[in-house]
Amino acid sequence: MKSWSFFICLCAAIPAGIAQTRLPLIHSGSEKAIIIDGKYVKTDWQFDPNANQDTYYVNVPRADSRVIFRTDQAELKFKTRFGREYNFLVVLNNKDTCHICISAKDGPAVRQAVTGHSYPDTIPFMLKGARVYLAGKLNGDHAVTIQLDFGAGGAIVNKMVSEQLALQFDGKTMTSNTQGLNEARASTHNRLEIGHQQWTNLPFTEVGNMQMGEDVIIGNGLFRDKVIELDYDNKVLIVYNNLPSKAKKYRVQPVYYEQDRPKFEATIMQNNQPFNFWFLFDTGRDGTMLIGKDFTGQSDNWNKLQALMVLPDGRKIVRLDAVISGQKIKDIVTNAADPVNAASRPTLIGNQVLNHFNVILDNPRGLLYLKPNGRWKEPYSNYDDYLKTIKK
Structure with missing residues (x-):
């Protein structure tokens, strides 16, 4: 790999302040590059010569990271610090010059709360099935029931109640969920209050696949600058500025994050064969697990998984054990997606399993703390349930 050289930028498309400085310059003979962010994130990058500037946001910006930007001809390495940006140029096919920025700032979707209250902020929640629900207010005077879904990439509102909540829809966006890929209405300027936390200019997308009794769904994107605890023993969400001392008793x-959604490593086992994988930490899934084509498409995993039965759409029903934070969860029955099926959700572990642990999620540092709680003997969908179902 080449070491980077310097280039005095004369391109009018590059911002004037940056154009007056010397930027690192590398070459690429391919329209694709690779970004390696820390130990766990590796992602493809597509060059866009028509963009004024393309920005990659560091996955855990508040934690110091090492980012490598690698083309087919050269690479650049950056030691990132929160709040800083790292600009450089890539000459594509000896023709087009692309301006790239590695940003160690919060991404545009992150929203920070305003509060006049000191931290920590303790907020009660209730469980319906396996899901976590909070009480809050939307736009000042509308009481709302809020599902806390770490598997959600943004804030959404239930189509059945959006008119009652008097949301002002001022745009459109594309949304992908259990109803497929659809255009949806968007409302961009809202105020949400939960406990002493308040977010302004919060965008919501309207969807039609939510359940009766849940008004809005929020994800982890509202807490990326905070440490948050889910204490299922006491049914409270606690928001911290700093990691609490009790975390020492957790594992x-x-x-790392995909659209602010946390992913963590766990092991599934079938017939004593272990499979290590990074699962979506999905508190919004009222189920045990889902195995997507991101797993079944790797290392012949699809053929290695033995099926109890095969569904008409090609999915396998499989029986397996899981090991999470050193704890074994036995006899889970779930479905695994055929890797040739394009309509597949990411591999995840749902809250029927996750709510057996008290959780501390240190978003600023990208760390997850888990500890078995008093719900350890609570039931979840398992092999016995499967046998009862097929006998009906």
């Missing part, structure tokens, strides 16, 4: 592991 810790790293996480």
Whole structure:
């Protein structure tokens, strides 16, 4: 790999302040590059010569990271610090010059809360099935029931109640969920209050696949600058500025994020064969697990998984054990997606399993703390349930 050289930018498309500085310059003979962010994130990058500037946001910006940007001809390495940006140029096919920015700032979807209250902020929640629900207010005077879904990439509102909540829809966006890929209405300027936390200019997308009794769904994107605890024993969500001392009694592991959704490493086992994988930490899934084509498409995993039965759409019903944070969860029955099926959700572990652990998620540092709680003997969908179902 070449070491980077310097280039005095004369391109009018590059911002004037940056154009007056010397930027690192590398070459690429391919329209694709690779970004390696820390130990756990590796992602493809597509060059866009028509963009004024393309920005990659560091996965855990508040934690120091090492980012490598690699083309087919050269690479650049950056030691990132929160709040800083790292600009450089890539000459594509000896023709087009692309301006790239590695940003160690919060991404545009992150929203920070305003509060006049000191931290920590303790907020009660209730469980319906396996899901977590909070009480809040939307736009000042509308009481709402809020599902806390770490598997959600943004804030959404239930189509059945959006008119009652008097949301002002001022745009359109594309949304992908259990109803497929659809255009949806968007409302961009809203105020949400939960406990002493308040978010302004919060965008909501309207969807039609939510359940009766849940008004809005929020994800982890509202807490990316905070440490949050889900204490299922006391049914409280606690928001911290700093990691609480009780975390020393928990087992810790790293996480990384996809659209602010945390992913963590766990092991599934079938016939004593272990499979290690990074699972979506999905508190919004009222189920045990789902195995997507991101797993079944790797290392012949699809053929290695033995099926109890095969559904008409090609999915396998499989029986397996899981090991999470050193704890074994036995006899889970779930479905695995055929890797040739394009309509597949990411591999995840749902809250029927996750709510057996008290959780501390240290978003600023990208760390997850888990500890078995008093719900450890609570039932979840298992092999006995499967046998009862097929006998009906």
